[in-house]
Amino acid sequence: MSDESVNLKTLSERLGLSQTTVSRALNGFPEVSEQTRRRVIEAADRFNYRPSSSASSLATGKARTVGHVVPLAEHHMINPHFADFIAGAGETYSTHGYDMLIRVVPRADEERVYRELATQKRVDGVVVHGPLGRDPRIPLLQSLQLPFVVHGRSDYADNEYSWLDVNNRSAFRRATEFLIDLGHERIALINGLETMNFAKRRRKGYEAGLTSRGIEPEQRYIFSQDMVEPYGYEVTCRLMESAAPPTAVLVSSILPAMGVVRALAERGIRPGTDVSIIAFDDCLSFLHASDSERPKDVPYFTAIRSSIRLAGRRAAQMLLQQIEQPGATRSELWEADLVIGQTTGPKSQAASQ
Amino acid sequence: MSDESVNLKTLSERLGLSQTTVSRALNGFPEVSEQTRRRVIEAADRFNYRPSSSASSLATGKARTVGHVVPLAEHHMINPHFADFIAGAGETYSTHGYDMLIRVVPRADEERVYRELATQKRVDGVVVHGPLGRDPRIPLLQSLQLPFVVHGRSDYADNEYSWLDVNNRSAFRRATEFLIDLGHERIALINGLETMNFAKRRRKGYEAGLTSRGIEPEQRYIFSQDMVEPYGYEVTCRLMESAAPPTAVLVSSILPAMGVVRALAERGIRPGTDVSIIAFDDCLSFLHASDSERPKDVPYFTAIRSSIRLAGRRAAQMLLQQIEQPGATRSELWEADLVIGQTTGPKSQAASQ
DNA sequence: TTGTATGCGTTATCAG
DNA sequence: CTGATAACGCATACAA
Numbered sequence: 001m002s003d004e005s006v007n008l009k010t011l012s013e014r015l016g017l018s019q020t021t022v023s024r025a026l027n028g029f030p031e032v033s034e035q036t037r038r039r040v041i042e043a044a045d046r047f048n049y050r051p052s053s054s055a056s057s058l059a060t061g062k063a064r065t066v067g068h069v070v071p072l073a074e075h076h077m078i079n080p081h082f083a084d085f086i087a088g089a090g091e092t093y094s095t096h097g098y099d100m101l102i103r104v105v106p107r108a109d110e111e112r113v114y115r116e117l118a119t120q121k122r123v124d125g126v127v128v129h130g131p132l133g134r135d136p137r138i139p140l141l142q143s144l145q146l147p148f149v150v151h152g153r154s155d156y157a158d159n160e161y162s163w164l165d166v167n168n169r170s171a172f173r174r175a176t177e178f179l180i181d182l183g184h185e186r187i188a189l190i191n192g193l194e195t196m197n198f199a200k201r202r203r204k205g206y207e208a209g210l211t212s213r214g215i216e217p218e219q220r221y222i223f224s225q226d227m228v229e230p231y232g233y234e235v236t237c238r239l240m241e242s243a244a245p246p247t248a249v250l251v252s253s254i255l256p257a258m259g260v261v262r263a264l265a266e267r268g269i270r271p272g273t274d275v276s277i278i279a280f281d282d283c284l285s286f287l288h289a290s291d292s293e294r295p296k297d298v299p300y301f302t303a304i305r306s307s308i309r310l311a312g313r314r315a316a317q318m319l320l321q322q323i324e325q326p327g328a329t330r331s332e333l334w335e336a337d338l339v340i341g342q343t344t345g346p347k348s349q350a351a352s353q
Numbered sequence: 354m355s356d357e358s359v360n361l362k363t364l365s366e367r368l369g370l371s372q373t374t375v376s377r378a379l380n381g382f383p384e385v386s387e388q389t390r391r392r393v394i395e396a397a398d399r400f401n402y403r404p405s406s407s408a409s410s411l412a413t414g415k416a417r418t419v420g421h422v423v424p425l426a427e428h429h430m431i432n433p434h435f436a437d438f439i440a441g442a443g444e445t446y447s448t449h450g451y452d453m454l455i456r457v458v459p460r461a462d463e464e465r466v467y468r469e470l471a472t473q474k475r476v477d478g479v480v481v482h483g484p485l486g487r488d489p490r491i492p493l494l495q496s497l498q499l500p501f502v503v504h505g506r507s508d509y510a511d512n513e514y515s516w517l518d519v520n521n522r523s524a525f526r527r528a529t530e531f532l533i534d535l536g537h538e539r540i541a542l543i544n545g546l547e548t549m550n551f552a553k554r555r556r557k558g559y560e561a562g563l564t565s566r567g568i569e570p571e572q573r574y575i576f577s578q579d580m581v582e583p584y585g586y587e588v589t590c591r592l593m594e595s596a597a598p599p600t601a602v603l604v605s606s607i608l609p610a611m612g613v614v615r616a617l618a619e620r621g622i623r624p625g626t627d628v629s630i631i632a633f634d635d636c637l638s639f640l641h642a643s644d645s646e647r648p649k650d651v652p653y654f655t656a657i658r659s660s661i662r663l664a665g666r667r668a669a670q671m672l673l674q675q676i677e678q679p680g681a682t683r684s685e686l687w688e689a690d691l692v693i694g695q696t697t698g699p700k701s702q703a704a705s706q
Numbered sequence: 707t708t709g710t711a712t713g714c715g716t717t718a719t720c721a722g
Numbered sequence: 723c724t725g726a727t728a729a730c731g732c733a734t735a736c737a738a
Contacts, residue, residue: 007715018725023717031723050472054416055715057407058730065454072444079639083436090457091425099475101418102453104443119403122452228639255639258611262653265618286432286581286608300615360731371709376733386707408731411714 006047015043026051057121065099066319067123069113071130072106079227080255080284081308082129085151087285088312089127096320098124111140118144124323127151127315131163131197147326149319151311152198162322162329164315168198169205171304171336175250175278176209178338183347184248184276188221190235190260192252199224199252202280206250227252232259240267247347248276254287257301261343276302277343280336283307302344306336359400368396379404410474418452419672420476422466424483425459432580433608433637434661435482438504440638441665442480449673451477464493471497477676480504480668484516484550500679502672504664505551515675515682517668521551522558524657524689528603528631529562531691536700537601537629541574543588543613545605552577552605555633559603580605585612593620600700601629607640610654614696629655630696633689636660655697659689 012022025032025040125147135154150163189206192199207217225231251257257279281303365375378385378393470476478500488507503516542559545552560570578584604610610632634656
């Protein structure tokens with residue numbers, strides 16, 4: 001029970017074995033007799049031996065750590081979406097014996113930090129968050145030879161890298177068409193920042209949905225901002241006071257969608273009855289009842305749904321795989337579910353002019 | 354520009370200096386001539402030299418890393434509060450040259466993980482999240498001799514450790530008294546899980562506020578659960594359909610408070626006019642407008658406010674200080690602000706029986 | 707002011 | 723199957 005720092009040397013001395021044998025026994029090498037292995041493992045357990053991570057990193061060149069570089073002072077990252085993704089990724093790392101390293105840095109320092117992580121061999125790979133249209137981090141990481149997986153996609157047609165993305169385009173197209181089928185024609189899009197790659201794709205899907213039904217997209221119904229609650233609120237206030245308010249809105253996240261609901265409530269406008277709302281639902285944990293992994297049976301929002309937490313898990317798996325057997329860069333495109341809740345309904349008579 | 358892995362050895366060879374001198378120059382030792390130092394720094398920069406973190410950790414015994422162990426599958430951690438705290442702490446670490454290590458593990462593994470981090474010397478210290486009534490992690494970490502700071506407090510009167518907490522008791526007492534001064538008597542408390550230390554203190558404050566004004570706390574107005582949106586919604590539905598609905602509610606977080614608003618809206622009950630709401634506001638970034646560090650001028654919720662992000666920053670500072678000059682365990686108790694928004698008002702005539 | 711020699715705790719190579 | 727022995731890359735006590 002001595003909590004003294006027992007290292008490989010002292011442990012092997014107490015066992016009357018060489019460090020080599022002890023190390024091999026512990027790391028599951030085949031050439032150790034079962035009897036010695038048992039003895040070693042038992043002793044390691046009894047003396048509470050844990051290999052020093054810095055020593056083994058130094059010896060192996062592997063850090064058994066994955067890095068996440070998150071930009072400081074930008075709301076779109078330090079937000080609930082990020083937390084849920086991290087939770088999912090973290091689960092995977094833990095069960096595979098990896099650690100998660102997070103650096104919160106200003107955008108201007110990003111490149112330096114990636115270089116640092118790579119040359120310091122601080123991490124074995126990184127996850128890239130919130131890719132831009134053509135994100136410079138992708139060629140950078142490739143040149144650094146640091147394994148990585150992108151959560152989302154970037155527009156490099158000629159370039160192969162590993163990514164995991166939701167089919168934002170098809171999801172938003174389907175949602176738009178669903179609204180049109182309900183009789184809506186004036187449909188607003190409350191989108192994320194269009195510097196983000198995913199936001200562009202969502203807009204494309206929305207526009208494709210409209211034009212496929214012969215409706216011309218209009219600038220006055222399209223908004224693009226950080227996906228925070230007050231954004232949804234403010235845009236909705238403006239929209240509802242405009243000459244031709246929309247009868248339906250498509251919102252890029254539940255967060256601004258809550259702002260939409262608040263703005264409507266203040267005006268006595270009933271979601272689903274007077275104005276329809278479809279939100280992109282990342283299955284953020286704090287919005288769902290705490291006693292179930294699954295979302296509730298009868299959700300409030302009609303939503304395009306895809307769990308960002310599961311995405312975190314999967315992205316982490318893909319990265320670990322890439323780290324442990326380099327070469328194959330796999331990518332995955334997930335289709336989101338369209339889940340009918342209480343915030344959509346046929347265009348109300350009141351709303352039609 | 355060669356991206357080859359240049360280490361101390363090759364760097365010193367190219368400079369015609371010993372590793373010692375180069376190391377000293379880079380680490381700011383005083384006994385190096387300014388001229389050599391300049392030369393060394395310039396070369397290090399040119400060759401893109403970064404010391405291997407595992408090597409220096411091994412040599413110094415310091416990891417320059419802070420650990421955060423977060424329990425898996427519990428909503429109160431994998432949530433926006435956590436994300437904001439992490440953001441704040443991460444800023445501090447980065448500017449001080451520290452890394453943040455996160456392990457997401459099941460509750461049952463926590464002790465093992467803390468022991469691991471300590472004996473592996475993986476981290477120089479840890480931040481303890483969400484302390485319980487008497488949290489076993491505190492004596493554990495003390496016995497492991499691992500520096501730590503608790504975000505919140507635990508009930509160990511005889512025990513000195515470092516913590517940073519908001520004065521939850523006084524905040525909830527003030528809020529309660531404020532509501533009573535507005536004429537409210539039936540005031541509900543929608544609290545967090547009372548296994549959490551902070552939730553207990555909040556309830557105490559609430560009860561103290563009531564009794565100080567001669568009102569007896571009643572069980573039927575007190576709720577305790579994970580602070581998620583649907584919780585606020587469901588409790589409010591039940592409350593509003595009960596025999597004597599409250600005329601005011603005190604909510605432990607903005608998240609369930611949004612659920613409260615949703616439930617009221619469905620019933621055509623106007624916040625601030627028909628029913629007053631005060632929420633504890635952690636200044637979660639996604640609830641505030643994205644273009645300002647400060648919360649909006651005219652907030653929606655009347656709230657007890659204390660930025661959890663600032664708490665993260667400060668807690669990290671305290672921990673680093675403790676790591677770099679051990680001994681003094683400092684603690685801080687912050688008073689929260691009471692900010693008047695639009696969700697409070699005098700008890701309405703309609704609501705009085 | 708600079709250099710030499712040694713240690714940090716592992717893993718890996720090569721003999722036996 | 724087991725054991726010396728040499729890296730891994732840096733920091734530091736001690737010498738010069």
